[in-house]
Amino acid sequence: MHTIEDGTGRAAPPGLRERKKRRTRDTLIRSALELFALKGFDGTTVDEISDAADVSQRTFFRYFANKEEVALAVQDSVESFFFARLRERPATEAPLTALRNAVLSSWDSVGEAIESVVPLELHMRTYRMIESTPQLFAAHLHRLARLEEELAEEIARREGLDVRTDPRPQVLVAAFGGVMRVTGKLWGERGNAGLEELRKITTRYLDQLGPALAENWRN
Structure with missing residues (x-):
C-alpha cells in the first residue's frame, strides 16, 4: 500500500x-x-x-x-498489507513466528481495508473466481512467486543472512506460502464461508507447519 x-x-x-x-x-x-x-x-x-x-x-x-490486473487489485493490496505487518514484527521473533504473527495480526484490520474499496462479500466471490479461472489463477501464482521472493529477502534481512547463499529463508517461505495456498483453496471450496472461517483454517494449518517440518511423523 x-x-x-x-x-x-x-x-x-x-x-x-x-x-x-x-x-x-x-x-x-x-x-x-x-x-x-x-x-x-x-x-x-x-x-x-x-x-x-x-x-x-x-x-x-x-x-x-x-x-487480470484489476481483478487481482484487492488481493494485491491484502498481500501488501501482510508484508507491511511482517516488517513491523519485533526483531526478536523467530522467522516462522514472525510470519505467523504477521498473518494473524493482519486479520484485525484487513477487512476494513478491503471494505474501503469493495464489499467483503464481493471480495470473497472474486477470490473464488480467481481460484477457478485458469488465466487469473496463473497470473495470481506468478505474483505470489514474486511476493515469496520479497518475503525471503525480508526474512534474510531480519536474520542477518544472505538469501543468495543461505537457503533457509527461501525454504521457510516456500513452505509458508504452500500453507497459505492450501488454506485459500480449502476456504474457496466451502462456498459461502466468510473471512472468519478463512482465519480459523489458516490458524489451524499454520499451527501445524512447525511440527510438520520438525517432528518424526512415525512416532
Missing part, C-alpha cells in the same frame, strides 16, 4: 489530487468486480468496465494494464 510521509517520518494524509486518483482507481476496481460477478471474467470487456465506472478506456489503462 502506498503512503505519503509528512517530513517527520509519519504517514501524511494524501492531497486532493491523490484522493481523486484513489477514488477513480477504487471505482474501476469495484465496477470491474461487480461485472465479473455478474457476467464472468471472460464475458466482461474493458469497455464495459470503463463505462460502468464512467471513465474512458484511456483512463482505465492509466491505472491497470489489463483485466
Whole structure:
C-alpha cells in the first residue's frame, strides 16, 4: 500500500489530487468486480468496465494494464498489507513466528481495508473466481512467486543472512506460502464461508507447519 510521509517520518494524509486518483482507481476496481460477478471474467470487456465506472478506456489503462490486473487489485493490496505487518514484527521473533504473527495480526484490520474499496462479500466471490479461472489463477501464482521472493529477502534481512547463499529463508517461505495456498483453496471450496472461517483454517494449518517440518511423523 502506498503512503505519503509528512517530513517527520509519519504517514501524511494524501492531497486532493491523490484522493481523486484513489477514488477513480477504487471505482474501476469495484465496477470491474461487480461485472465479473455478474457476467464472468471472460464475458466482461474493458469497455464495459470503463463505462460502468464512467471513465474512458484511456483512463482505465492509466491505472491497470489489463483485466487480470484489476481483478487481482484487492488481493494485491491484502498481500501488501501482510508484508507491511511482517516488517513491523519485533526483531526478536523467530522467522516462522514472525510470519505467523504477521498473518494473524493482519486479520484485525484487513477487512476494513478491503471494505474501503469493495464489499467483503464481493471480495470473497472474486477470490473464488480467481481460484477457478485458469488465466487469473496463473497470473495470481506468478505474483505470489514474486511476493515469496520479497518475503525471503525480508526474512534474510531480519536474520542477518544472505538469501543468495543461505537457503533457509527461501525454504521457510516456500513452505509458508504452500500453507497459505492450501488454506485459500480449502476456504474457496466451502462456498459461502466468510473471512472468519478463512482465519480459523489458516490458524489451524499454520499451527501445524512447525511440527510438520520438525517432528518424526512415525512416532
